[in-house]
Amino acid sequence: MIFTSDNAFGTSPEILEALTRVNVGAVASYGADDVTARLTKKFSDVFERDVAVFPVATGTAANSLALSVFTPPYGAIYCHEFAHVNVDECGAPEMFSGGAKLVGIGGANGKIDADALALKLSLPRKGDVHQVVPSTLTITQSNELGGVYTLAELHRLTELARQYELHVHMDGARFANALVSLGCTPAEMTWKSGIDVLSFGATKNGAMAAEAVVFFDPAKAADFAFRRKRAGHLFSKMRFLSVQLEAYLENDLWLRNARHANAMSKRLADGLLTIDGVTLGSPVDANEVFVRLPIALFKRLMKSEAAFYPWDNAEDAKEGHVRQLVRLVTSFATKEDEVDRFLTLAKG
C-alpha cells in the first residue's frame, strides 16, 4: 500500500522490453541514432504539428532547460507559489537561467489565480532596469495539488502572458494524467492553448527515466542542444533514452497507464470521503488525492504498513490540528486491491 509518489513505482514492462530490443549493435551516439530520429516524427504526429523534441532523463532537467531558453539571467519566471520549479528543485531554474527570479503567484487548488497574475504583471514598469524583466510563465498540468486546468483556464493565463510578451512553459510531469482527465487532444492542451514549450513527462507514468522537452516552434529551440549538453544532460547512448519515449507512446501505453492511475485516485478518494470527518483538500482531477484526515485516523494510518506523506502546510500547523492534510498518489502500477485494502484499513 504505497501512496508516497508515482515515482516510487518501477518501469512499465513494455518500456523495459524496448530497452532490450534496442540493445543491438553499435549505433551513432549522442542522439544521431535512428530511434531518436523517429521521435521527432512521432511527437509531431501526437501534437499535430512539426515540433522539436529533446529527450532528457529528469523532470527537473526538462523544466530548467526549457525555462532557460526563454528567460534571461535578469528575467522573471511567473509560477504558482507551490510550483515544483519553485519549491522542489533546489533552485535548478535559477541555475540553468543564470540567476532568474521565480515569482510565486497564489491560487486555490494549486492553480495560478489569473487575477493575481494580472495584478503582478501590471506592476513592473516596462523598461525599468531596477526590476527583473517579466519573461516566462510556467503552468503545471496536472498541478502539485492534483488539479487540472480546464482549457478555458489555460487560455486565460496564456492570453495574459501574451499581453505582457511572456513565453509560456507547461510543466507536464503528469501530462498524460491531465490529458485523459480533460479528454482533449495533446494539441488542444498545449499549443492551441498558447503553450510555447512543454516538459512532457514519462517517468512518473511508467518510464524508467525519460522526459521530453517539446518546442511547438522549432525555430525557438535553436540553442537548446547546447544548453542540454552543457548541463550534462545529453546522453551518449541516447537510444536508451529515446526508446523509452517511443515505447511510452506506442499503442497508447501512456494513455492507458494514466487512465489507470487516475481511476485508482478516484476510487481512493471516493472511498475515503465516505469516512466520517475526512474532507477534500483539493479536487481530485488526476492521480493525486489530497484529503484532510482526522488526527486520530492520521496517526493510526501513519503507524500502519501503508505509506504516504503528510503535506507540510502552514495552514495545518495553525488550525489546532484537528485534521491533517495528506497526499496520496496512485500510479500506473497501483493495484485496485491495494486501494481497497487501504480503504478497509482506514475505515477499520
Add this chain to the structure above:
Amino acid sequence: MIFTSDNAFGTSPEILEALTRVNVGAVASYGADDVTARLTKKFSDVFERDVAVFPVATGTAANSLALSVFTPPYGAIYCHEFAHVNVDECGAPEMFSGGAKLVGIGGANGKIDADALALKLSLPRKGDVHQVVPSTLTITQSNELGGVYTLAELHRLTELARQYELHVHMDGARFANALVSLGCTPAEMTWKSGIDVLSFGATKNGAMAAEAVVFFDPAKAADFAFRRKRAGHLFSKMRFLSVQLEAYLENDLWLRNARHANAMSKRLADGLLTIDGVTLGSPVDANEVFVRLPIALFKRLMKSEAAFYPWDNAEDAKEGHVRQLVRLVTSFATKEDEVDRFLTLAKG
C-alpha cells in the same frame, strides 16, 4: 566495423538483466532505496576505505559536479589542454562551478606535463585578487589520447597539487581500462595516489547510462547532494541507476569488459603498425588507438564501411597532410573478428 567511440556500443547483458531484476514493487525514490544503499558498501570495498558515492547518468555531470565542490566561482581548474572537461563538454565545468576558469596545460600523449604544471602554478601571486584562485587539478585516466598515467606520474602531479593546496579530481570515464592496464588496485590508482574525488565511469564500458562520483573523504561531500539535485541529476527512480553500477562491479564484469576492450585495441594497433607508412600517434595504453595513416589509406578507409574519426588536429592541418591522425576506439563489445576484418581491409 565501428571504431568511432566506445559509447557507440550498447549495454552489457548483465546490466540489462539487473534492470529487469530490480523492477519489482514500489520503493523509496530519490536514492533512499536498498540498491543505492548497498552501493556505498560495495564501493568502499572496492576502494578499501569508506567512501561517499553518488550515481549520476553522464560523465559530463560527474566531472562538473565533482569539480564544482572544490572550485569556487573565482577559482582555476588545471587540466590537460585537450582534456574532455576543457574541450568536449560545452563549458559544463564553467556552468556548474558558477564561472571558474579552466587552465589548459600541455603535455605529450594527453598527459599533463608536470614541469609545465609546476611553472603555471608558480605564477599566480598568492592572495592576488586580480587572478583566479588555483583550486583544482583534474587528471584523466585513461586520457583523451588513450594514455595511462603511471602511479609515479600520478604521484608527481598530485604532490604538486598538494604543494599549492589544490584538490585533485580524476576523470575516470575509462577508469577500468586504465586500471587493468596498470594492473594495480583501485585504491592505488586513486586515493593512495592523492586523488580526492573520482568520476568513476561505467557507461563507456558496458553500462547504459551510469557513472559514480566517489569522494575518498566523505566529509568533503557535504554539499554534493544539493548540487546534484539542483543540476537535475538526481533520479527519482534511482534504483535503475544504482543497479547498473552494482551489476557493473559484480563478478568483475567491469574488469572483464575493460580487459577485452584493451586487448582489442592492442590487436588493432599491432596489426595497423605492420602496414607501411602507418605510425603511432600516441602509445596504446588502454582502449583507444591513435595512429597516423598515409593519406591514400586514410581516404580509402573513410569511404569503406568501417567507421572511425579523423582527429581534428592543428598539427595535421599543417604538415602538408601526408598522413592523417585518426582515432579508433574499441569497447567491451568489439569483436575480435571485427578487428581482423578491419585489418584485412586496411592491408587491402
Add this chain to the structure above:
Amino acid sequence: MIFTSDNAFGTSPEILEALTRVNVGAVASYGADDVTARLTKKFSDVFERDVAVFPVATGTAANSLALSVFTPPYGAIYCHEFAHVNVDECGAPEMFSGGAKLVGIGGANGKIDADALALKLSLPRKGDVHQVVPSTLTITQSNELGGVYTLAELHRLTELARQYELHVHMDGARFANALVSLGCTPAEMTWKSGIDVLSFGATKNGAMAAEAVVFFDPAKAADFAFRRKRAGHLFSKMRFLSVQLEAYLENDLWLRNARHANAMSKRLADGLLTIDGVTLGSPVDANEVFVRLPIALFKRLMKSEAAFYPWDNAEDAKEGHVRQLVRLVTSFATKEDEVDRFLTLAKG
C-alpha cells in the same frame, strides 16, 4: 521642492573637498594606499570592535557582494517582500550568489514579521535536497517604507536566524538615518543585535558614490576581496572611494546629515497630517514620508513644480482610489524652506 529620493541630491561639500585634498601625487592602487588603510581603524572605532571594511561604489554592489559570501548558489536568502534586494536590484543578489533564491516575508511597515519568518523557517526539512538551503537573513535599516526596527525587533529576528543557522546581513543604505532615529550606538544596532555583515551606506546621505561592506568577524571576509574584484567593484584609484567614507565619518558629518534629513521628514509629515484627508501610510521613523493623499490633492501636487513619486501599490490600485499612497524623501540637503513651501502648496 524635490522629494523623489535622497539620491537626487549631490555631494556634501566636505566630501568634495576631501577628494581634492587626496588628489596629490602617485600612490599604490587597488586599495593599498594610506587612506584605505586608515578606514579599518576608523570603522573599528565607530563599531567598537575589529572589523573588516571594503569600500564599494553602489548599494546594490554592497548588498549583493555581502550576501554572496554567506549564501551558496543553492541557498535561500530571507528578506522582506518589499526589500530593495528583492524588488529593486534587477536580480543582483541572484547574480552574485550564482543563483540563490530570495524568499520574501510579509510584514507591516516594511518590517519583516517575526512570526511569518518563524513559520517560513520551520518549513524546509533540514537536509532535504529538493529545497534550497536556508542561508541568510537580510534586514533593511531603515527600511523601504521609512521604518526603523527597534533593537528588540532586531534581536527577535536575529535570534530566529541563529536558531536556523542563518547569517544575518543588514542593508544599511540609510544606516545613519536609522541610527540617529534610535539614538543608540552603531555597535548596538549591528553586531550587538546579531548582525554579521553590514552594507554601510553613505551615498544617500551625502557621499558622491561610496558604501562600505563591514564584516564584524573579519575571518568571515576571507573571500570578499576576490568577489569584489571579480564583480568589477575594486577601484584602481581607491583613495577617491575611501576618502569619501573617511570624510563622511569625520566630525560626525554622517550623523549631522542624517539628523537634518530626519528632521525634515518629520516637519513634512507633521505638516501634511494637518491637512484634511491626509493619512499616514507608514510611521515616519527616518527620512522617508509615506502618506495617502486625497486624489484631488494628489493630482494637483503632481502637476505642480514639486517632485515626488506615487508608490506603486496593489492596495491603492484596488481601493477605488479615493486616496493615493505617495513617497516623499528628504535628504541632508533638503532645505527647511523647501519643506515649508511644499506644505503651503499642499494646504493650497
Add this chain to the structure above:
Amino acid sequence: MIFTSDNAFGTSPEILEALTRVNVGAVASYGADDVTARLTKKFSDVFERDVAVFPVATGTAANSLALSVFTPPYGAIYCHEFAHVNVDECGAPEMFSGGAKLVGIGGANGKIDADALALKLSLPRKGDVHQVVPSTLTITQSNELGGVYTLAELHRLTELARQYELHVHMDGARFANALVSLGCTPAEMTWKSGIDVLSFGATKNGAMAAEAVVFFDPAKAADFAFRRKRAGHLFSKMRFLSVQLEAYLENDLWLRNARHANAMSKRLADGLLTIDGVTLGSPVDANEVFVRLPIALFKRLMKSEAAFYPWDNAEDAKEGHVRQLVRLVTSFATKEDEVDRFLTLAKG
C-alpha cells in the same frame, strides 16, 4: 619616480573641477540627468556616428558587461593569452557572461597572432554541441605589453571574426594612448575597423573612476542597461560619473593627457636603451615601457626609491636570469623631471 601603473596617479584637475561644478541642486538619479544625456551627443560626435554610451566606474566592469552582451553562457571569447580580461580580472568575464570560456591566443608583443586565431577558429565544428560556441573576439588597444595594433592589423583580425560570425570588442583601457600613437580618428580605430563595442577607458588617463561602454550599433545595446544595473554598476548619482567623461573629452583633455604620457614613455625608453645591456622587451607604442634590465641593474633599481614592477614571466624564470623583464608605465601626470631622475639613477 613612480612607474608602477598609470592608475597610481590621481585625477586631472579639470575633472575634479567638473565634479564641483556639477554639484548643484537635485537632479534625476540613475542617469536621467542632463549631463548624462549630453554624453550621447558628445560621443556620437567623437565617433562620427550615432552610438549608445553607458558610463561605468571600472575597466573590469566595462569589459565584462560589454562581452556579456555578445557571449552566451555556452560561448567562447577569443583573446590574447595575456589579455587583461584573461589574466587580471579574477574571472569577471566568466561571471558576467554566466560561464563563458576565454580562449587565449598567442602572439608577439601582446598582439593576437592572426594566423593562430585563424587556426583556432577553424577547429570547432559548426553546430557541434560538445564545444562552446565561438562568439566574441576581444582586442586590447593599446595592449598589455604597450603595443598598438595598426589599422591593417585590426582589419585582419576583425575580418576573421566576421568570417566566423563573431562580434568584436575592443578593450580600450588605454584607448587615447593608442589613438594618438596611430594618429588616426576614433572612428577609424573602432567601427571603421570592424569593432562592435568599445570599453572606452578614461580612468588610467586622468579620470577619477570613469569608463564608457560604447556600442556602435545602438540596437545591439538593448539589454545592456539591465545587465549594468544587475551587476551593481548603475550609479544613483550618475551625474558625477558622466561629468568625468564630459570633462575628459572637453578641450581635448584626453588627447593632451595621452600625448604627454606617450612622450614620457618614449623619453624613458630612449634613455634606458642607451644603457649597456638594456634591451627592448616589446616595442614602445604608447605609455608603457617593457625592457629587460641586467640583473645587477634590476636589483639596484628595485632597492632605490623608484617604483616599478618586474614582469612575471615564465621566460625570465627560465633563462638563467641574466636579465629581468620589467614594466614601467608613464601617465598624464608623470613629470619629465621624474623620468630624467630615473634615467640618471639607472645610468648610475
